[in-house]
Amino acid sequence: MLEINNLKSRIGDTEILRGMSLSVNAGEVHAIMGPNGSGKSTLAQVIAGHSDYIVTGGSVSYMGKDLLELEPEERAHEGVFLGFQYPVEIPGVNNAYLLKAAVNAKRKHQGLGEVDAFEFLKIAREKMAILGMDPKFLNRGVNEGFSGGEKKRNEILQMAMLEPSLAILDETDSGLDIDALRAVAEGINTLRAPDRAIILVTHYQRLLDYIEPDFVHVLSEGKIVRSGDKSLALELEEKGYDWVHEAATA
Amino acid sequence: MTSENIESIVNKRYEHGFITDIETEAFAPGLNEDVVRAISARKNEPEFMLEWRLQAYRQWLEMEEPEWAHVHYPPIKFDEISYYAAPKSDDDRPKSLDEVDPKLLETYDKLGIPLHERARLAGVAVDAVFDSISVATTFKGKLADAGVIFCSFSEAVREYPDLIKQYLGSVVPRRDNFYAALNAAVFSDGSFVYIPKGVRCPMELSTYFRINAANTGQFERTLIIAEAGSHVSYLEGCTAPMRDENQLHAAVVELVALDNAEIKYSTVQNWYPGDENGVGGIYNFVTKRGDCRGVNSKISWTQVETGSAITWKYPSCLLRGENSVGEFYSVAVANNMQQADTGTKMIHIGANTRSTIVSKGISAGKAQNAYRGLVKIMPQAHGARNHTQCDSLLIGKECGAHTFPYMEIKNPSAKIEHEATTSKISADQLFYCRQRGISEEDAVNMIVNGFCKEVFKELPMEFAVEAQALLNVSLEGAIG
Numbered sequence: 255m256l257e258i259n260n261l262k263s264r265i266g267d268t269e270i271l272r273g274m275s276l277s278v279n280a281g282e283v284h285a286i287m288g289p290n291g292s293g294k295s296t297l298a299q300v301i302a303g304h305s306d307y308i309v310t311g312g313s314v315s316y317m318g319k320d321l322l323e324l325e326p327e328e329r330a331h332e333g334v335f336l337g338f339q340y341p342v343e344i345p346g347v348n349n350a351y352l353l354k355a356a357v358n359a360k361r362k363h364q365g366l367g368e369v370d371a372f373e374f375l376k377i378a379r380e381k382m383a384i385l386g387m388d389p390k391f392l393n394r395g396v397n398e399g400f401s402g403g404e405k406k407r408n409e410i411l412q413m414a415m416l417e418p419s420l421a422i423l424d425e426t427d428s429g430l431d432i433d434a435l436r437a438v439a440e441g442i443n444t445l446r447a448p449d450r451a452i453i454l455v456t457h458y459q460r461l462l463d464y465i466e467p468d469f470v471h472v473l474s475e476g477k478i479v480r481s482g483d484k485s486l487a488l489e490l491e492e493k494g495y496d497w498v499h500e501a502a503t504a
Numbered sequence: 505m506t507s508e509n510i511e512s513i514v515n516k517r518y519e520h521g522f523i524t525d526i527e528t529e530a531f532a533p534g535l536n537e538d539v540v541r542a543i544s545a546r547k548n549e550p551e552f553m554l555e556w557r558l559q560a561y562r563q564w565l566e567m568e569e570p571e572w573a574h575v576h577y578p579p580i581k582f583d584e585i586s587y588y589a590a591p592k593s594d595d596d597r598p599k600s601l602d603e604v605d606p607k608l609l610e611t612y613d614k615l616g617i618p619l620h621e622r623a624r625l626a627g628v629a630v631d632a633v634f635d636s637i638s639v640a641t642t643f644k645g646k647l648a649d650a651g652v653i654f655c656s657f658s659e660a661v662r663e664y665p666d667l668i669k670q671y672l673g674s675v676v677p678r679r680d681n682f683y684a685a686l687n688a689a690v691f692s693d694g695s696f697v698y699i700p701k702g703v704r705c706p707m708e709l710s711t712y713f714r715i716n717a718a719n720t721g722q723f724e725r726t727l728i729i730a731e732a733g734s735h736v737s738y739l740e741g742c743t744a745p746m747r748d749e750n751q752l753h754a755a756v757v758e759l760v761a762l763d764n765a766e767i768k769y770s771t772v773q774n775w776y777p778g779d780e781n782g783v784g785g786i787y788n789f790v791t792k793r794g795d796c797r798g799v800n801s802k803i804s805w806t807q808v809e810t811g812s813a814i815t816w817k818y819p820s821c822l823l824r825g826e827n828s829v830g831e832f833y834s835v836a837v838a839n840n841m842q843q844a845d846t847g848t849k850m851i852h853i854g855a856n857t858r859s860t861i862v863s864k865g866i867s868a869g870k871a872q873n874a875y876r877g878l879v880k881i882m883p884q885a886h887g888a889r890n891h892t893q894c895d896s897l898l899i900g901k902e903c904g905a906h907t908f909p910y911m912e913i914k915n916p917s918a919k920i921e922h923e924a925t926t927s928k929i930s931a932d933q934l935f936y937c938r939q940r941g942i943s944e945e946d947a948v949n950m951i952v953n954g955f956c957k958e959v960f961k962e963l964p965m966e967f968a969v970e971a972q973a974l975l976n977v978s979l980e981g982a983i984g
């Protein structure tokens with residue numbers, strides 16, 4: 255589904271990704287771990303198409319298409335979803351309104367008719383019930399005054415509504431207490447599907463206690479320096495990031 | 505998200521920029537007593553009206569142009585303006601739409617105002633003003649049955665001189681300010697509304713103004729009188745064709761609400777704002793004031809202002825009657841080189857008077873948008889209350905938002921609240937929306953509409969839709 259080959263990217267004059275490669279298939283859950291500044295969030299932003307991140311080399315192929323050629327909204331229409339580390343507040347814009355616009359933008363791209371308000375609310379309420387969310391969420395401004403946990407849950411709700419093929423969840427566990435973490439993780443687990451790939455970007459192993467990844471990759475200085483199964487995460491937890499860093503530079 | 509992208513969105517061209525080719529009969533430029541006499545004669549006005557105009561003209565000569573507003577423009581050459589223009593068909597006024605110059609109707613069509621159909625379907629009576637004179641009036645019969653008078657100002661001067669004598673200038677005196685005095689001297693036409701005692705006006709009243717002759721000052725005058733226990737909702741909408749010369753517009757609107765009466769006055773204004781370099785565009789210097797003269801009366805101003813090169817406008821309420829209520833809901837958009845200095849004045853005179861101000865200013869391009877509001881509580885206004893909310897939204901890096909709230913509180917029992925916010929459409933917000941599959945244009949639209957929601961919900965339904973569409977045009981292009 256996703257083929258990243260020797261990807262290089264900078265922000266401003268700072269080179270961050272320095273030739274990273276990754277292959278992700280449908281149905282898989284990959285965890286990308288690494289110390290601060292290793293390029294985890296940069297990878298997420300480059301895949302989503304943020305214009306501050308300049309791609310200087312390499313390629314990203316998604317479902318056979320050159321992903322880097324597409325505008326951010328086109329990537330979204332093609333099924334790429336980014337769960338933001340810091341979801342922005344959009345005061346005055348109703349959460350339901352944004353969600354409905356997003357769902358209909360994608361449906362339009364797929365040549366499907368728009369869902370009307372009633373149909374939309376019905377689907378949204380079902381998804382919220384599965385995720386254990388209060389329907390009142392829909393009537394609030396987008397992330398306006400949301401707690402950290404609410405913002406992250408809102409991201410998962412958006413993912414559930416948009417049913418992406420590829421979801422990159424950037425530090426979805428950051429800033430959450432243990433109950434919120436469990437709730438978000440359960441939400442993500444319900445969204446695991448054979449036709450969907452999920453990339454979890456995380457600093458800590460604890461998210462992986464709740465969501466079991468098929469693969470774990472360690473990113474260091476803009477490259478993947480080690481890949482393995484979930485036991486790699488536990489090893490990292492025990493030995494710390496210095497260990498992989500030393501292994502990489504040795 | 506780059507700043508160029510934002511610019512390309514906000515730099516959508518004015519869509520109503522075209523000129524209708526109708527021969528216009530206009531006076532030679534310049535202003536003196538003879539011009540004032542000629543205007544009055546042209547309209548077959550009674551003597552009292554001419555006298556009133558002449559006194560206004562003499563007062564105007566002694567007045568100074570105001571300079572306190574946060575706007576900048578070259579001096580206006582009042583001698584180079586023509587003070588009267590009328591479509592040539594004036595002598596032979598159309599009795600029905602069939603008799604109206606087809607090019608005129610075409611103009612309305614281009615503006616998206618299919619007059620007859622729209623009027624019938626929406627149940628709106630339209631008194632259409634083209635240049636300075638009314639050319640079509642519909643639904644008069646239905647209004648007449650209810651006893652409502654809705655006609656051009658000129659007609660009212662001839663047909664209802666007593667009402668005019670009683671109320672004209674009673675809210676905005678001739679010498680209220682420089683532009684009000686100028687208007688009083690040379691006003692060309694406008695609308696007159698009279699709602700009799702206890703009558704609820706059976707339909708929304710609507711007028712479309714349009715400036716169409718080069719170098720023609722446009723001086724509208726509107727007077728609305730709501731007798732005790734009556735209710736009226738009046739809608740005013742404006743567009744103007746593209747021009748290189750600046751055009752001066754100095755209108756006066758007077759509203760009078762007697763005991764228990766309610767007037768709702770809604771405006772959507774879309775005059776030519778000038779091009780992206782600030783060339784051309786309308787100078788809009790307007791005096792709008794409502795007088796809550798009776799107990800429990802209510803006057804509500806709602807405005808959506810997207811046009812004009814310069815806007816200088818403060819729809820106000822004089823809250824004289826006990827328990828009377830004044831409201832001001834405003835969206836003011838300034839893009840490119842536009843300058844807006846707008847707001848309201850709430851003058852609390854009677855006891856237990858209440859006022860609400862909700863002002864939403866949007867600035868984009870290099871525009872400067874200022875809110876200027878006065879809340880004045882007079883010594884006898886016991887228990888007066890005001891709530892002011894004043895929000896600014898900035899799009900891009902080169903625009904400005906300014907807030908000038910004034911408060912004069914002379915009664916210690918007053919309760920005054922003022923809230924103000926300034927926010928910006930950030931690149932992060934736009935990227936967030938795009939990542940969810942929503943185009944940049946739709947995202948800006950969505951954020952702006954969300955920002956203006958509180959004001960839009962005050963507009964009559966069909967106007968709310970139009971206002972939203974207008975905002976899309978001014979900021980990002982028409983979206984169906």
